[in-house]
Amino acid sequence: MLVLAQEWVRWSWVADHTDEIRAALVEHVELSLVAVLAGLALSLPLGIAAVRWRRLRTPVLLAEGVFYAIPSLALIVMLGPWTGYLTRTTVVIPLIGYTLLILTRNVVTGLEAVPAEVLESATGMGYGRARRLFRVELPLAVPTIVAGIRIATVSTIALVTVGFVAGHGGLGQLIDQGLRAFVDYTPLTVGVVLSVALALVADALLLLAQRLLTPWIRAAR
Numbered sequence: 001m002l003v004l005a006q007e008w009v010r011w012s013w014v015a016d017h018t019d020e021i022r023a024a025l026v027e028h029v030e031l032s033l034v035a036v037l038a039g040l041a042l043s044l045p046l047g048i049a050a051v052r053w054r055r056l057r058t059p060v061l062l063a064e065g066v067f068y069a070i071p072s073l074a075l076i077v078m079l080g081p082w083t084g085y086l087t088r089t090t091v092v093i094p095l096i097g098y099t100l101l102i103l104t105r106n107v108v109t110g111l112e113a114v115p116a117e118v119l120e121s122a123t124g125m126g127y128g129r130a131r132r133l134f135r136v137e138l139p140l141a142v143p144t145i146v147a148g149i150r151i152a153t154v155s156t157i158a159l160v161t162v163g164f165v166a167g168h169g170g171l172g173q174l175i176d177q178g179l180r181a182f183v184d185y186t187p188l189t190v191g192v193v194l195s196v197a198l199a200l201v202a203d204a205l206l207l208l209a210q211r212l213l214t215p216w217i218r219a220a221r
Contacts (some may be wrong), residue, residue, distance in 0.1 A: 002081050005046055008185050008186070008189050009186055010186040011185060013038050013184065013186045013187070014186065014190060017187075019068065020174075021174065021190060021194070024170050024171050024173050024191070024194075025170070025171060025194055026160075026174055027168065027170040028157070028160050028169075028170025028171045028172075028194075028195070028198065028204060029198065030170075031088070031091060031092065031095065031160045031163065031168065031204070032095075032153065032156050032160055032170075032198075033168055034047050034092055034095075034096075034097055034143055035092060035095035035096050035098075035099055035151065035156045035160075036152055036153050036156055037102055037133050038092075038096045038099075039087035039095075039096050039099030039103050039152060040061065040099075040103055040149065040152075041098075042096070042100060042101035043049060043099070043104040043107055044103075045101050046060055046100070046104050046107075046205070047105075047107025047108045047111065048107065048133065049110065050107075051107075051108055051111045052103065057108065060070050060104065061101070061105065061108075064097075064100045064101040064104055065101055067098075067100070067101070067137045068097070068098055068100075068101045070094075071163060072094055072098070073157050074161045075094045075097075075164060076090055076094060076162070076163070076165055076166055077165070078083075079093060079149055082117065085166060085169040085170075086189070087166065087168070088165055088168045088169075090166045090192075091154075091166050091168045091169070094159075095156055095159060095163075097153075098152075098155065098156070098159060099152040099156060102148050102151050102152045102155070103145075103148050103149065103152050103196070105148065105149060105185025106142070106145050106149075106151075107144075107148070108144055110140075110142070110144030110145050110184065111137055111138075111140025111141050112218070113140075113141065113144060114140045114141065116135070118136060118140070119132065119136070119137070122135075122136045124187045137212075142210065142213050142214050143210060143214055146206060146207075146209065146210040147210075147214070149206055150203050150206045150207065153172070153199075153202050153203065153206060154199045154202065157198055157199045158195065158199065160172060161195060162189070164176040168188050171190075171191040171192075171194050171195045171198075172186040172191065173191075173202070174188070174190055174191030174194075175188050175192060175195075177185070178190075178191065179192075206208035
């Protein structure tokens with residue numbers, strides 16, 4: 001058992017490569033944040049438009065679904081000639097695109113779940129469409145939207161690792177290094193463990209944010 005542990009985790013390697021590990025973790029967080037925040041900035045207006053103008057719903061979700069179906073490795077290679085083979089842009093564009101379907105669907109679902117009587121009451125109180133959207137519809141849709149953000153965040157953290165093929169894979173660089181080494185799986189172990197830990201921490205923080213943003217749900221329990 002001791003030999004097996006040494007094969008998978010060599011602590012001397014970890015101590016000698018703390019700067020490399022830290023840099024990979026920071027890049028992983030940065031890429032994930034940029035992808036999810038940019039995806040949310042795009043999906044909110046797309047989701048609102050799909051609810052307001054129903055004829056847009058099918059084309060929007062269909063286009064996002066087609067993009068989502070493209071394998072990540074293939075997409076990164078396809079983007080290379082236009083965005084550069086070893087640039088962050090080549091990695092970020094697919095990551096943003098993969099969040100859109102998840103986030104847009106949840107925005108649409110959340111807005112459509114708002115009870116009709118609530119909308120009628122808001123209109124009767126003199127709320128215009130914009131004010132009703134920001135003061136009533138979006139707040140009530142927060143739980144569904146945040147649920148989508150949680151899924152998109154965890155999936156993005158996992159997908160970032162694929163970016164190692166473009167030289168910007170965050171912890172994926174360590175995973176690739178461990179796979180290539182054969183005799184020392186320590187980089188692989190570190191990359192996998194930190195990726196899972198990052199996903200768990202991000203999900204917990206988003207769950208906490210959801211509870212803070214929806215105090216009326218806690219009060220109703």
